[in-house]
Amino acid sequence: MFSERFGKPVRLTDHAAKRMRERGIEMDILLDMLDNGTIKFKDETHFWAYKAYPERSDNMLCAAAIEGEAIIVKTVMHHFSEA
Numbered sequence: 001m002f003s004e005r006f007g008k009p010v011r012l013t014d015h016a017a018k019r020m021r022e023r024g025i026e027m028d029i030l031l032d033m034l035d036n037g038t039i040k041f042k043d044e045t046h047f048w049a050y051k052a053y054p055e056r057s058d059n060m061l062c063a064a065a066i067e068g069e070a071i072i073v074k075t076v077m078h079h080f081s082e083a
Contacts, residue, residue: 001027005035009070016063016073023078025061029053033063034071038082050080 001010010031012020020030037051050062062080066072 001031003031003034003071005039006067006071008067010034010073011070012073013075016075019076023058023076025076025078029061030063030073030076033061034065034073048080050082 002008003010019025020027033049033051037049039047039049041047045067046065047067048062048064050060052060056078058078060078060080060082062077064074064077066074
């Protein structure tokens with residue numbers, strides 16, 4: 001998987017892959033969050049990518065990630081709030 005926005009490959013931790021399976025989040029949705037969602041940086045490398053998916057009942061989705069040589073997705077959340 002490759003992020004056009006960041007120009008880097010995307011890797012998942014085991015934890016993120018497990019959460020995606022549990023929450024029915026497909027890879028195309030994760031990539032859409034990373035490439036087209038809102039990005040909020042915590043510091044120079046850690047960030048959240050989130051986006052609303054109105055067709056889902058657990059809206060809004062969020063990926064917590066680290067930017068380095070690749071984008072490492074640490075976890076994926078649902079029912080996320082921007083606040």
